[in-house]
Amino acid sequence: MSTPHVVVVMGVAGTGKTTVGPLLADALGVPYAEGDDFHPPSNIAKMSAGTPLEDADRWPWLEAIGAWAHSRAGLGGVVSSSALKRAYRDRLRDEAPGAVFLHLTGDRPLIERRMGERQGHFMPAGLLDSQFATLEDLGADEAGVAVDVSGTPEEITEQAVASLRRLDS
Template identity: 50%
Template sequence: MSTAASPHPSNIPRRMVLMGVAGCGKSSVGAALATRCSAVYRDGDDLHPAENITKMSKGIPLADADRWPWLTRVAIALRADIGPTIIGCSALKRAYRQHIERIAGSPVTFIHLAGTAEVIEKRIKERQGHFMPPALLASQFAALQPPGPDENAISVDIDQPLDAVVEAIVAQLGGLRK
């Protein structure tokens, strides 16, 4: 972990979503970023309805109808306004991100953890105890709509050490809506 000073609290958005396909590092980056920024981290997987986890565990991709209740739960958790909050949530489509921001009721900063299919597939195969099978990775990339320049979002390449990913995020946070 970096020994650099923490960013000034005014530079840290109140509501952040670490987004990207399964295996991009949302949980690891989220925990490290929360420590670095004195924020609270919540894993969006913990907000999934049980039916969603059952489907994914069986290798069945989620449909939009499955995702909306989950995305609403993510947005409600952000709306709680307990201080700077980071939630790991795939938020693969623009419509999902718009839904989260609309329900949250104020700006949400989306942090896209971007990586190649090869890098992410390797990570998925190496992790233990997660419900998401590698077979669903292709469906995640097929659904992914990376944030556009008009969105309140940054993108960081995950093919680097964890500390470098966190520092790249912190370096980009200052100019965004809070």
């Protein structure tokens, strides 16, 4: 990418946002922020209990991520956030208008398998249905790219960098 954008790595739980995000940040030479770190304890408690978040739970979280992205405007950065709905991405863009989105995509069996393999994460696989039900793909008018997650983290990152660079062409 020729200009330092803030890239929001988005997708349902289990797509590899936390794995690909730091790799992408390293490849772009910018800092990474883990979106889960912006959740208030009440959100983590809800998700840990298997209760999907409601929009009212997400707004403060999205505003905190947006504030971080705003602080990186013109400097670049990578932050993870499920950003499942257009309204959530709009909220992030309200704070950081130049943000671009990297939508990590994959089929449900692959993502479900990956969720089953990860350890120590508060998001149970039982919430995957609610994630897919909520997901709205990037609109044609939204700055961003979609990348399939069926490869290795390094392959996904390589494809993401190439796709993001094409946005600036």
